[in-house]
Amino acid sequence: xxxxxxxxxxxxxxxxxxxxxxxQVLSATIAQAQVTSVTGIILNNAxxxxxxxxxxxxxPPVNFTASSVTNMEGIYLLTMVPFYVQAPYVxxxxxxxxxxxxxxxxxxxxxxPIRLHY
Amino acid sequence: MTNEIYLLIFIxxxxxxxxxxxxxLLLYRGIIKLESPGENxxxxxxxxxxxxxxxxxxxxxxxxxxxxAFLWLGFRHAEWRPPSLxxxxxxxxxxxNEFVTVSLCGGxxxxxxxxxxxxxxxxxxxxxxxxxxxxxxxxxxxxLPEITYGLMRKRSTGxxxxxxxxxxxxxxxASLDPxxxxxxxxxxxxxxxKVTNAPVPKVNYAAEN
Numbered sequence: 001x002x003x004x005x006x007x008x009x010x011x012x013x014x015x016x017x018x019x020x021x022x023x024q025v026l027s028a029t030i031a032q033a034q035v036t037s038v039t040g041i042i043l044n045n046a047x048x049x050x051x052x053x054x055x056x057x058x059x060p061p062v063n064f065t066a067s068s069v070t071n072m073e074g075i076y077l078l079t080m081v082p083f084y085v086q087a088p089y090v091x092x093x094x095x096x097x098x099x100x101x102x103x104x105x106x107x108x109x110x111x112x113p114i115r116l117h118y
Numbered sequence: 119m120t121n122e123i124y125l126l127i128f129i130x131x132x133x134x135x136x137x138x139x140x141x142x143l144l145l146y147r148g149i150i151k152l153e154s155p156g157e158n159x160x161x162x163x164x165x166x167x168x169x170x171x172x173x174x175x176x177x178x179x180x181x182x183x184x185x186x187a188f189l190w191l192g193f194r195h196a197e198w199r200p201p202s203l204x205x206x207x208x209x210x211x212x213x214x215n216e217f218v219t220v221s222l223c224g225g226x227x228x229x230x231x232x233x234x235x236x237x238x239x240x241x242x243x244x245x246x247x248x249x250x251x252x253x254x255x256x257x258x259x260x261x262l263p264e265i266t267y268g269l270m271r272k273r274s275t276g277x278x279x280x281x282x283x284x285x286x287x288x289x290x291x292a293s294l295d296p297x298x299x300x301x302x303x304x305x306x307x308x309x310x311x312k313v314t315n316a317p318v319p320k321v322n323y324a325a326e327n
Contacts, residue, residue, distance in 0.1 A: 036323075044307075083323035090313055095306035103312040108323050118307035 038078040040111030042070050042093060044118055049074025053116075054094040057105075061087040083108055131192025137185030150181070200249050203287065205269070207294030209256065218299070221255045222269075254285075254292075258299055265300060 038057055042050045055076040056067045062085050068076045081089070093101035093114060101114055144150045163173045209218055227247050233239035252269040268284045269292045285292050 083326075085321075085323065088319050088321045098306040099309060100307050101310045103310075104316060104319050106319050106321060107326055109326070115310075116307045117310060118304075 034082055034084055035080045036083050036108050038066075038081050038089075038091070038105070038108055038111060040076060040114060042074045042076065042114045042116065044116055050116060053100075056092045056094065057081065057089050058092065059085055059087060059089045061085070064089075081108060127192055127195045130188050134185045134188025134190075134192060137181055137188065141181035141185060144181070202290050203249075203252070203269075203292065204290055205254065205292045205294070207256075207297055209297045209299065211298060212258075216258060218256065218258050223253050223255075224249060225251055225253065227251070252292075254294075256297055256299070265297065267294065 042053055042055070044050050049070070049072070051070050051072045051074055053070050054067055055070065055078070056065065057078050058065050062082070064082065064085070066078045066081060068078050070076045089105040089108070091101075091103050091105050091111070091114075092099055093116070095116075100116055103114075105111070141150070161173050163171070165171045205222070212218055224247060227245075229241065229243075229245065231239050231241045250271040254267040254269055256265045256267075266283065269287055270284060271287045285294055
């Protein structure tokens, strides 16, 4: 009778450990699935890419900020952007310390090309 | 600390380990004993150049003590410290009240990853950043992007001599030629603002994902 109790106890611990592990894996999967990325290209009036400008994505209600710098092809990439938010993201482009472009994002992922007037 | 001192510390630790292992071996063979000596026991006596005289009835304990002392010394000083780096340079055409930023960062450390023709790539190697390569950026507000120098130690040269603005570190010193700052940046373009007067759109980003 005592042995049976011990084996039941071990089985209970094993099931608990497996459930905990499953919960951890599911949590990690769900957490990964709740973020996405924002990418796009920045061009000038002539349609040429603008490298080296800072692109900032903000969402003040959830205190979110991410930034990136355009590469030689004028492309920026912002990763780990949560999409379960109520207020829209604002995408800003900075020329040095000067704000030169800002827009509400109506969708995440790949964006329309941004044209700076110069 | 220099490499020679690190070598001495390493040798000290090895000596200590050897003494402890040797003491175990002598104990195993019965040459020395940990038992309390009898009344007729003769004490072990070692004299080193008439300066240091050791006399004990329990030689094994003395061996252990000395060995552990060496080991402790080794571990006590076995802390890693990065090599120091001194950078010297002169920036031309800067007024006394102008603020120039000079920033240094490590790397880059390119880590080749091959996908072997597949869509999935793997990187299963240890990442061991070295302190042999640095990037030095010098700039000023209102100028074009910073001037970037690559600082490298001699032993990681490769074909770096073909790359412009590479400075080799001699010992712990990187000495730069006189630096002229970049030209003033063009004025920023006018602001394109689609936020200020626009109504806040309703969004449901999750629906797209």
